[in-house]
Amino acid sequence: MVTHINDKNDLVSKLNDAGDQLVVIDFFATWCGPCKMIAPKLAELAQEFQNILIFKVDVDECEEIAMEYNISSMPTFVFIKNNQTITQFSGANYDKLRQIVFENK
Template identity: 70%
Template sequence: MAVHIKDRDDFVSKLNDAGDSLVVINFFATWCGPCKMIGPKVEDLAKEFNNILLLKVDVDECEDIAVEYNITSMPTFVFVKNQSVVLQFSGANYDKLRQTIVDLK
């Protein structure tokens, strides 16, 4: 299940707890059409790949995190390993998202 981030402390805690597991951060907005389309598929991926941590960050609720990661469009997916960003892309491309998880996990 994807974890909805509430604030910066929650975010930092989840990243620390992830250790060397792959973390996929889904930056989204409730008003974003493509985000609404891919949202259920993101949940499916979180269930399918239970060895990764999938975080959902609402850019309006957690603007400070969005600014830190230079998020300018939604949805944006940021892939983190050992607290370092290894890849990032924008767009509601399910096949690319799934393949990137397979390649990085």
């Protein structure tokens, strides 16, 4: 399932609810070309791995969250399990995204 995050409280609440499920946070911007290209692939990933949660954070709407995670380029994907960041990377690399999800699901 792909879920839009509205603000920091929303993210904190959803991360707490996620428990030990893998969470993938997609930090994106509406003006970002690579972000637009990978968005449909995220939906496919959510269909393939139904036990993961994908959260989308618009860096322009949620600057506080982007700063907290030190986001400097888009898209950046942050992988979280049990409220702990496992890893993160930047760039619209679907193969790398899928591999990390597969290894941590």
